[in-house]
Amino acid sequence: MVRVAVVGAGVGGLTAAIALQADGFEVDVYDQAGELSEIGAGVSLGGNGMRVLDALGLGKAVRDVSANLQRIEFRHGKSGDVFYQHPMGAWYEQRFGGPFLGIHRADFHQLLISAYAGEPHLGRRCVAVHESPEQVELQFADGSTAHADLVVGADGVRSAVRGHVDGADEAVFSGMSCFRGLTPVDRVPGGDRFGLTFFLGPNRHVVAYPVRGGELINFVAYVPDPDWTEESWSARCAPREAVAAFDGWSPVVTALLGNAEETGRWALYDREPLRNWSTGRVTLLGDAAHPMLPHAGQGTNQAIEDVAVLTAYARNRNVTLKDALRGYEQLRKPRTRQIQLGSRANAACFQVPDGPLADERNARLENLPQMVGWIHEYDVYAAMATGSEA
Structure with a gap:
């Protein structure tokens, strides 16, 4: 069984974990927080994101706690x-x-935690990623390590995994x-x-x-x-x-x-759009891959779209994992780049x-x-x- 480590227990990371588990992957989720508690804020979900949540069997639960x-x-x-x-x-x-839909972030987060078959590993702040042709080792600030066949960096705009994939860059x-x-x-x-x-x-x-x-x-x-x-x-x-x-x-x-x-x-x-999202065994998702300003209301929806594509490519046993990750990013990069840059422009339009x-x-x-x-x-x-x- 392919072992997957998801770094980040936010909406994108948990949705990815649920989707990968449903496809038979062994998934562990790691997050730097000592406890999972979402702040009081809302998330908007559009038809493009809900299409994926429906396919994952989460759509009804989401609708039940949302406002249409x-x-x-x-x-x-x-x-x-x-x-x-x-x-x-x-x-x-x-x-x-x-x-x-408009959904309370805490309600959404709790729904995803309940759907994930396992308990996220908390207090694990990723500080380094060491990759070999055979596996990936994650190093955490507390000195512990974890190993996986595939690592998904869903750790946000200041992603530690991002630095391994495409080198250091600065948030804008x-x-x-x-x-x-x-x-x-x-x-x-x-x-x-x-x-x-x-x-x-x-x-x-x-x-x-x-x-x-x-x-x-x-x-x-x-x-x-x-x-x-x-x-x-x-x-x-x-x-x-x-x-x-x-x-x-x-x-x-x-x-x-x-x-x-x-x-x-x-x-x-x-951040500026990335040249690369993936290496042989490590890839990025959501804000770690394409952090965008909120002026298009698409940050969460784009992370959810990422999940659908990543899962579909990762399940394809007819290609190598490296080629699967390359296919995932090649499909996703043009769209997320366009929305990323459009979100910047919207702020000026609104003001x-x-x-x-x-x-x-x-x-x-x-x-x-x-x-x-x-x-x-x-x-x-x-x-x-x-x-x-x-």
Whole structure:
């Protein structure tokens, strides 16, 4: 039996472990955290990601703990007035082959832990990878080691496994930080009618949507801030700091930010697209392979797409493992690169000053379903059948 070590017990790593186990691989998951506890934040899942979760038998469980978003709307940040909206819900599912859901990250994480047949090895921070033609040795900060036939690096934007695959590189700071939190729906005026909601204004914007069946509203509030460089999911701040950053904005925004149960803040980084994702026995997945800014809402969905392709190629016993990993990255790199770079561009689009630039952007939104269709309608299984990212 092929032994697989997955480094990272986040959404991408656990989904990969579940998929590989289902195909008969012996899988161990390692994570640097002393305990697995997800922060209070939401994740959006589109039709492209849900197609894979359905194929893995996880779709119903995901739907049961999510909110099905019924509309997308864009609002002026200060007035709160809607200037563009479009139905989602049934329209989205018919158009793109699956629902668009908002899910609490902790709910998603717990669901995946329950589906993984085993217990992740915690307190194992990977510090080195030693690869030979026969196997891979992982070295951890506590002095322990582990061995595997295949290593999957799903350890995020500051991946230790990434350095082994493609050499050292630096994370790229976007010059922007974000406030994140969850607010009870009854503390947000009109919160019970939220779908995927954007509040746009000069130099900053807010994205919000319901999770946990509509009980909570997840928000991410983006601000330019070259001085806040802490990239930590555990960094906390007072809700009043977020409110102050959006002084003068709609009362809906300030209620959303000011009534959060807990507010996190961290700097936003990505990296330049990689030349290589794999060696003979080591490969990357999700943010370790293609860390992207959140402005396309695709980070989680792309990691899930990665899982489908990696598992399919790894199960092919007619090729060497090295060739299987090469095929995996060749199929995935063009698409993830395009989304990675597009996510960078979206931030500027969302934060243009009022006036002609904003008017031009707002007019372009009339074509939004067509502009994002190539992302959401994507069928990773059809792509594998044709061997093309087209």
